[in-house]
Every structure is written in C-alpha cells, then in structure tokens.
Amino acid sequence: MSDKTNIHTISLLVANKPGVLMRITLVFSRRGYNIESLVVSPALDGKFSRMTITAQGNPAILDQIIKQCAKLIDVIHAEEHIGNNSVEKELALIKIETTSDKRTDILQLIEHFKGQTVDFNDNDLIVQVTGTTEKLDAMINMLKKYGIIELVRTGKVLMLRGREET
Amino acid sequence: MTTSTKNGAQALIQCLENAGVEYIFGYPGGAVIPIFDALLDSKIKLILVRHEQGAVHMADGYARATGKVGVVLVTSGPGATNAITGLLTANMDSVPLVVICGQVPTFGLGKDAFQEADTFGISAATVKHNYLIKNSDDIPRIVKESFYIASTGRPGPVLIDLPKDITSTICTVNANEAKMDLPGYSIPNEGSAKDISKMARLFRGSKRPLILAGHGIIISGANEELKNFADKIGAPVATTLLGKGAYPESAEKALGFVGMHGTAYANKAVGRCDLIISIGSRWDDRITPAKISEYCPDAIKLHIDIDPAEFNKVLVPDASICGDAKTVLRQLIGEVEPLETSKWLEEIAGYKKKFNLNYKIHGGLKAQQVIDEIYKLTEGKAIVSVDVGQHQMWAAQFYKTDKPKNWICSGGAGTMGFGMPAAIGAQFGRPDETVVAIVGDGGFQMTLFELATAVINKLNIKIIILDNKYLGMVRQWQELFFDNRTSGVDLEGNPDFVKLAESYGMKGLRIKRAADVNKILKKALDHQGPVLIHAEVVKEDNVFPMIPAGATVDKMLLEAPKQKLEKPKGST
Ligand SMILES: Cc1ncc(C[n+]2csc(CCOP(=O)(O)OP(=O)(O)O)c2C)c(N)n1
Numbered sequence: 001m002s003d004k005t006n007i008h009t010i011s012l013l014v015a016n017k018p019g020v021l022m023r024i025t026l027v028f029s030r031r032g033y034n035i036e037s038l039v040v041s042p043a044l045d046g047k048f049s050r051m052t053i054t055a056q057g058n059p060a061i062l063d064q065i066i067k068q069c070a071k072l073i074d075v076i077h078a079e080e081h082i083g084n085n086s087v088e089k090e091l092a093l094i095k096i097e098t099t100s101d102k103r104t105d106i107l108q109l110i111e112h113f114k115g116q117t118v119d120f121n122d123n124d125l126i127v128q129v130t131g132t133t134e135k136l137d138a139m140i141n142m143l144k145k146y147g148i149i150e151l152v153r154t155g156k157v158l159m160l161r162g163r164e165e166t
Numbered sequence: 167m168t169t170s171t172k173n174g175a176q177a178l179i180q181c182l183e184n185a186g187v188e189y190i191f192g193y194p195g196g197a198v199i200p201i202f203d204a205l206l207d208s209k210i211k212l213i214l215v216r217h218e219q220g221a222v223h224m225a226d227g228y229a230r231a232t233g234k235v236g237v238v239l240v241t242s243g244p245g246a247t248n249a250i251t252g253l254l255t256a257n258m259d260s261v262p263l264v265v266i267c268g269q270v271p272t273f274g275l276g277k278d279a280f281q282e283a284d285t286f287g288i289s290a291a292t293v294k295h296n297y298l299i300k301n302s303d304d305i306p307r308i309v310k311e312s313f314y315i316a317s318t319g320r321p322g323p324v325l326i327d328l329p330k331d332i333t334s335t336i337c338t339v340n341a342n343e344a345k346m347d348l349p350g351y352s353i354p355n356e357g358s359a360k361d362i363s364k365m366a367r368l369f370r371g372s373k374r375p376l377i378l379a380g381h382g383i384i385i386s387g388a389n390e391e392l393k394n395f396a397d398k399i400g401a402p403v404a405t406t407l408l409g410k411g412a413y414p415e416s417a418e419k420a421l422g423f424v425g426m427h428g429t430a431y432a433n434k435a436v437g438r439c440d441l442i443i444s445i446g447s448r449w450d451d452r453i454t455p456a457k458i459s460e461y462c463p464d465a466i467k468l469h470i471d472i473d474p475a476e477f478n479k480v481l482v483p484d485a486s487i488c489g490d491a492k493t494v495l496r497q498l499i500g501e502v503e504p505l506e507t508s509k510w511l512e513e514i515a516g517y518k519k520k521f522n523l524n525y526k527i528h529g530g531l532k533a534q535q536v537i538d539e540i541y542k543l544t545e546g547k548a549i550v551s552v553d554v555g556q557h558q559m560w561a562a563q564f565y566k567t568d569k570p571k572n573w574i575c576s577g578g579a580g581t582m583g584f585g586m587p588a589a590i591g592a593q594f595g596r597p598d599e600t601v602v603a604i605v606g607d608g609g610f611q612m613t614l615f616e617l618a619t620a621v622i623n624k625l626n627i628k629i630i631i632l633d634n635k636y637l638g639m640v641r642q643w644q645e646l647f648f649d650n651r652t653s654g655v656d657l658e659g660n661p662d663f664v665k666l667a668e669s670y671g672m673k674g675l676r677i678k679r680a681a682d683v684n685k686i687l688k689k690a691l692d693h694q695g696p697v698l699i700h701a702e703v704v705k706e707d708n709v710f711p712m713i714p715a716g717a718t719v720d721k722m723l724l725e726a727p728k729q730k731l732e733k734p735k736g737s738t
Pocket residue numbers: 553554555556557558580581582583605606607608609610632634636637638639640
C-alpha cells in the first residue's frame with residue numbers, strides 16, 4: 001500500500017459525456033501518476049458529473065495536474081480540498097473469516113466502528129462501514145488479524161460545507 | 167426553427183462555409199466519400215495532398231501565416247493515424263486547426279471494422295479538444311464549437327471523428343442555427359486589477375529589465391503593444407524561437423532569440439538582467455536550464471500568459487497575470503513608470519557588437535551564407551518556413567524576422583518534415599507574398615512527395631535544401647558530446663534533388679560554390695512558379711553559439727570547444 005501521508009483529494013465538476021474520464025486520466029498517466037481512488041456519478045443536474053479523485057505525489061506537480069484538468073474543455077472546475085471546510089466519506093465492504101471462537105470479538109469491533117453486518121454465514125460475514133478514509137483504514141487494520149478475505153472500497157467522496165459549491 | 171433536408175456531409179460543408187473556410191487540405195478514403203461528394207457543390211477549395219501528415223502541416227502553415235483556422239479532412243484508420251504527428255506539432259505550438267476524420271459507421275465502432283482506429287482515443291493526448299459525433303443533428307453545434315475552441319484562448323487543434331453513417335443521414339438542424347454549449351470553457355482576457363498593480367510595482371527600481379516575447383504575442387496580435395511597452399520601460403526585447411517576429415529583430419533594442427542556439431547577446435542579457443518578463447512564452451526547456459533555480463537567480467521573474475496552467479509549471483514567478491497579451495499589455499503600460507536603462511542599453515549594444523553573429527566564407531559552401539543571401543535578396547520580407555535541424559537554427563539566426571506571422575517553425579515538437587508542406591500552406595494563405603522553405607536534406611525527405619501539391623497548384627514557393635548529406639544536428643551532438651562517434655546520421659545516398667524536382671515538373675537549381683549563391687538565388691526568386699534549390703553545403707559545420715542542453719548561459723559555447731565536453735544533462 002502507498003504512503004498515505006501525501007494523499008490529495010481533488011473534486012471536479014465535469015460534463016456528463018463520453019470520454020471525460022479518459023481526458024482526466026490522461027493528465028495523470030502522462031506523468032506516470034497513479035490515481036488512488038476515483039468516484040464518478042451524475043450531479044444533481046444530469047448534464048454534469050461529480051468526480052472525486054485521490055492521488056498522492058509532489059504537491060507542486062499535483063497543483064499542475066489540477067490546473068491541466070481544469071483547462072480541459074469538458075471540465076467545469078477542478079479543485080483540491082484541504083482542511084475542515086468539507087465533509088469526506090467513504091464506504092467499504094469487508095469480508096471476514098469467522099469461526100465461532102472469534103465471532104464475538106469481531107462483532108464487537110464492528111459495533112465499535114458503527115459497521116453493519118450485511119451478509120452472515122457460518123464461516124464468513126460481510127460488514128459495511130462508512131466514514132472517513134482514516135476511520136476505515138483503522139478498522140481494516142484491526143480486522144486484519146481475524147483474516148480479511150476480500151475488501152472493496154468505494155473511494156472517497158467529498159462535499160463542501162455550507163453554501164459553497166463543491 | 168427551420169428544418170433542413172441536408173445530409174450530414176452537406177450540413178458539415180455548410181458549417182465550414184459559414185466558418186469562412188477557404189481551403190481544405192485533404193486525402194480521401196471510404197469513410198469520407200460522402201464528404202468529398204458534398205465538397206463538389208461547395209466553393210471551398212479542396213487541396214489534394216500526397217500524405218495526411220502533409221495535409222496537417224499545410225493547414226498548420228496556413229494557420230500560422232494567416233491567423234485563421236486551418237482545416238483538414240482525412241479518412242478513418244490509417245488516414246487518421248497519419249495525421250497524428252501533425253496534430254502533435256500544432257498542439258505543442260498552439261496552432262488553431264480543425265481536423266475532420268472519417269470513421270467507420272457507428273454500428274461498426276469497437277468491432278474492428280475495416281479501417282477502424284480509435285481516433286478519439288488516439289488523438290486525445292495531442293489536441294486541445296476532440297469529438298466523436300454519434301448523431302447527425304449534433305454536426306452544426308460541434309463544428310461551431312470546434313472553430314471557436316481552436317481559435318480562441320490559447321489556440322490549438324480540434325479533431326472531429328465523423329462516422330460514415332452520420333454523414334449519410336439527414337441532419338435536421340439548420341446549420342445557421344447552431345448553438346454552442348460549452349459551460350467548461352472560458353477565455354481569459356483582461357488581467358485582474360490586483361495582479362496588474364502587483365506586477366507593475368515590481369518594475370520599480372529595475373536597472374536591467376528584459377522582455378522575453380513568445381508566440382503568444384503573435385497569436386494575440388500584440389506586437390504594437392509590445393513595442394510601446396518596451397519603449398516605455400526602456401527594455402531590450404528577446405524572443406523565443408516561435409516569438410520571432412513579435413518584435414522587429416532588426417530594431418536596436420532587439421536581441422534576437424534566446425536559448426540553446428539563440429544569439430549570444432540574447433543569452434548574455436538573460437544572464438545579466440535584474441528583471442525578466444515573459445509574455446506568451448512557457449519557459450520551455452530549450453531556453454531554461456535543467457536546474458531552474460540557476461535561471462537568472464537574481465532577477466525578478468514575471469509571467470503573462472493566457473493559459474493559467476503555465477504559471478508555476480517550469481518556474482514560480484514573482485508575479486503573474488492571466489490574460490490576453492494585447493489586453494494585459496495595454497493595462498500594464500498605464501501602470502508602469504519609465505525606467506532608467508541607458509547604461510543597460512549601452513551594455514546590450516556592447517554585447518551585440520562583441521558577439522555578433524557571423525560565419526566564414528571559406529572552405530566550401532556555407533549554409534549560413536545561403537540564408538544570409540536569401541535574407542538580403544528578399545529584403546527580410548519573405549515568409550520563411552523551416553524544418554528541424556542545423557539549418558533551422560542557422561535560419562533563425564541569419565534570417566531576421568521583422569513582422570509577425572512571417573516565421574513558421576515547429577518549435578515545441580521539432581517535427582522533421584514540417585517545413586516544406588507548411589510553406590505550401592503559408593503560400594495558399596498569402597498568395598501574393600514570397601514564401602521560402604529552408605529545409606535540411608533529412609527532413610525534406612520525410613514529406614518530399616508534397617512537391618506534387620506545390621506544382622499542381624502552381625505555387626510560387628522557393629524551397630532551399632541545405633544538403634550536408636548528414637542528419638547534421640544529431641551529428642553535431644555526437645561530435646561534441648560522444649567523441650565524434652557518429653552513429654546513424656550519414657545520408658550518403660541522397661537523391662539528386664534537382665532531378666527529383668524536375669521529375670515532379672518543378673524547376674530545379676543547384677548551388678555548389680559560394681560564388682554562385684547570389685546569382686542562383688536571384689534566378690530562383692525571379693522564376694514564376696515553384697523552384698527547388700539544391701545547395702550542396704559543407705558536410706561537417708556546427709551551429710554556434712550553443713548552450714548544451716540543460717546548462718546555464720555561462721556554459722555557452724561560442725565556437726568549437728578545444729577540450730572534451732561532458733554529456734549534457736538536459737532533456738534533448
Ligand atoms: C520526425 C523526427 N525524427 C527525428 C528527429 C530528430 N532530429 C532532430 S534534427 C535531426 C537531423 C535533421 O537532419 P537534416 O534534416 O538533414 O537537417 P540538418 O541538421 O542536417 O540541417 C534529427 C534526426 C526529429 N526532430 N524529427
């Protein structure tokens with residue numbers, strides 16, 4: 001896994017058209033930059049889509065990447081968000097190995113993180129959890145010792161607080 | 167709204183007519199037959215080229231020489247991929263083009279249909295914007311948007327991928343009623359008052375200001391404003407390679423172009439200035455050292471550009487203004503005070519005298535002499551289109567450019583094969599002016615088939631091949647930095663270019679001796695119609711001055727070095 005200290009979150013409002021995603025990923029890939037997570041979905045006005053991208057790297061280069069994304073014709077705006085003026089959330093589905101002797105511990109842990117068991121079998125269960133990326137990381141870390149079979153995360157979504165437009 | 171009974175191809179042609187298109191540089195194929203058919207009923211002239219790369223370079227030369235949008239029409243698959251080098255060339259140098267590619271019918275998309283290429287995907291990284299049209303009713307809007315995007319802001323090429331069934335079905339939207347829908351596109355114009363006054367303040371107290379004028383001045387049409395601004399603050403003006411013509415190079419305060427093979431006095435001035443203001447240039451790696459902190463470290467750096475993504479890209483300026491060069495200069499000139507620069511201008515005059523560009527006329531025919539003579543014979547008024555290599559740098563040095571749009575050169579991409587087709591395009595755009603292509607023997611052979619296009623259209627272009635029987639620029643690097651271990655640069659086996667010209671029905675002339683240069687060039691200029699001049703120049707001359715790639719100006723070589731040089735650390 002990558003070093004999380006240098007992760008940047010970029011949110012974009014883009015035209016809801018074919019090819020937009022390719023244009024944006026090209027800005028990253030021409031530099032050999034990796035996208036850590038990417039969420040795209042239609043905005044309130046279906047003509048547009050919202051994108052939240054997280055990536056890690058040198059801040060000056062990421063600043064350049066954001067400007068080059070913003071310059072794309074199909075991008076309405078692209079901005080990095082830092083600090084407390086935004087709400088950031090992510091959802092994870094975690095499939096965990098369960099044996100009768102470990103099950104209680106696991107369920108307690110899930111409860112502590114306000115997770116929800118969405119599938120339950122004799123030998124495994126799936127938990128759904130939402131929260132900040134840091135919270136999800138912490139929970140996943142603690143679950144590791146019980147044996148995580150599979151992990152799927154949505155990637156981070158972000159919204160600005162108050163009346164400022166994301 | 168009136169409905170139309172035109173098919174997609176006819177609607178397309180009407181949109182192009184509405185956009186004022188005079189010429190389409192094109193090459194046919196199955197996917198564009200409907201468009202070629204519709205063209206027959208239009209007043210737009212089709213220029214049939216010999217290769218799609220040639221078409222894009224012609225449209226590019228046309229656009230650079232006129233400021234209008236160049237238009238290209240090619241077929242799907244290999245037709246489109248052949249155009250890609252031309253797109254890169256135009257994109258790197260901010261040249262407005264609209265390139266229309268045929269595509270397989272929509273029902274064949276993604277199925278490896280005959281002559282299918284993912285043109286939308288392949289071209290995305292080499293254009294300002296591109297489209298794949300999947301509904302014929304979108305044609306009018308998309309064509310209108312394409313011309314608008316290509317020609318405004320920081321210009322660039324726009325590609326339209328047009329499936330064959332779309333051009334064959336009815337377009338119900340009237341071409342005259344198209345509305346653009348570009349919510350993500352805005353064009354900077356005025357600089358913000360805050361930025362203007364911040365920058366203006368930084369001029370105070372500067373004793374050695376220097377203006378670096380880029381292609382942006384020419385694109386913006388800001389040459390008058392630049393001159394007024396330079397006069398007001400008393401600053402000398404250097405240009406980039408693409409900025410040649412932004413400021414009259416023969417003027418007293420002109421320094422010529424900076425960079426790797428720029429004039430020594432321009433580069434000296436960069437090393438000495440206490441303030442440098444780049445207007446419409448992007449501090450490209452051919453004019454700045456690899457270690458950017460070593461670039462005029464004590465000077466205040468100012469940057470004006472229409473593209474906000476250029477700020478902080480190569481260097482972090484002390485102040486920047488985002489906007490159109492012409493508008494911003496008009497704003498700025500009112501806020502700056504004249505500076506006391508008489509000493510600085512004296513210093514500059516001293517450099518110009520001490521490091522003046524020259525060459526020796528002995529030991530065989532020199533490329534520089536040929537260029538110098540053509541400069542004199544055309545009184546510096548020709549439109550000069552160059553290829554890429556040593557001859558390009560000599561042309562930049564010895565053909566002084568006084569007017570914008572008279573210097574046509576692939577700067578950012580350095581595309582060999584550009585010069586001659588671009589000259590053809592320039593001649594179409596400005597039929598009454600003298601157009602000279604100055605090309606190398608290597609690059610010329612990459613697109614030489616376009617001689618046919620020049621002949622058929624009875625263009626008056628003069629093509630000067632500076633034949634050193636080498637890929638000279640690469641050979642120079644090998645000589646200077648790789649112990650003269652020449653590898654893959656020998657062009658022994660070049661054809662007889664005079665005979666080649668004649669076989670195309672073009673006049674061919676040969677220059678072998680220094681004494682004949684004037685006479686033969688005169689003959690070429692007097693001849694009505696295209697002429698190819700084959701100048702057999704000395705094989706192993708080198709371009710100086712030279713700043714090794716990535717190095718600072720103090721490493722500039724004025725002549726062949728006595729000692730062995732380190733391999734350059736810069737890019738290319
Ligand atoms: C398409 C392309 N391929 C390769 C190069 C690399 N290159 C730059 S200059 C040069 C030599 C050009 O030789 P020539 O056209 O004979 O000009 P000269 O330098 O001899 O004047 C080469 C190979 C390039 N710029 N473009």
